[in-house]
Amino acid sequence: MNNYFSSEFYKKTKNVNSVNELIKEFEEITVTESNLIKDESIIALKHIATGKYLSSTENLHYTTGSKFQLIFAGSPVPDPNSLWKIEFGKELATYNNTFIKLQHVKSSNKFLGIYYYDYFRSPSNNHTEVSCNDINYVSNRNYWVENWKFNHVEFLRSHDIQFTIGNDTFQEVVCHNERLGGNDEWCIELIKQHVWTIDD
CATH class of the missing domain: 1.10.287 (Helix Hairpins)
Structure with a gap:
């Protein structure tokens, strides 16, 4: 920096x-x-169309598909379940040349991603399921993708479609490679900037 x-x-x-x-x-x-959003800063991703934040809750899993940790559009205000550490391994991220990882702050070493070997389907439609997973425990590491690129070919989408697990209802977040629209827009909000030290 x-x-x-x-x-x-x-x-x-x-x-x-x-x-x-x-x-x-x-x-x-x-x-x-x-x-500036620096490597290892804490961020929240706000879905523009609904005003809800990308969220996950440790030990809450999909009941279909991968059965990995659930990703959803949660509260309209940032809360501990909507905080992510952004990692990109260099001083500043550039728009078209940086892979990023999003680590869920409240979960133990779990990252946002997709399991592209099976392309598990989301609970409510035919799009790809987005989940949170510990990259050290994925059964076949070659098929887990937690690296996202700003100009990636797959995009996060949320919409008003909801699904239930037990007695709880969740707003779905999926991954897709179709034409982009209003349901694909997210705003990165800086919650806490990482302070670089001599040891970093």
Whole structure:
């Protein structure tokens, strides 16, 4: 992050003519830098059309398909079940060149993904089931995909279709490779920025 900050500061202050301009540029850069999503930051993904957050609950599993940990569009306010640690292994993510992983904060080492060997179907329609799984315990690691790319060929979708497990009702989240629409738009919200240290 220091390289980014230094580079931006240099570019913006190259033609500064006064101390006031220098202070203004410094303030703008620090505000921008404080809003950047860095590797290992805590985020929430808000579904634009419904206003609900991508959520999971440890020990709550699909009763069909993979039987892995359930993914759903939950509360309209962020809560502990909707927090994810974003991982991409470098200073900053770039739109078209970065694979990301989303680790569910409340679950033990579980990541958002799809099991593409069987392409398990979602409970309510024929789209691919999205689940949360511990990558160390997937029976065939070659078929579990937890790496997402910003310009990926499969996309997260949520819609008003609901399904039940026991007495609880959930708004479905699926993965698809069809034409994009309003049900495919998500907003990344920065909850807590990771602070890099000398040991990172």
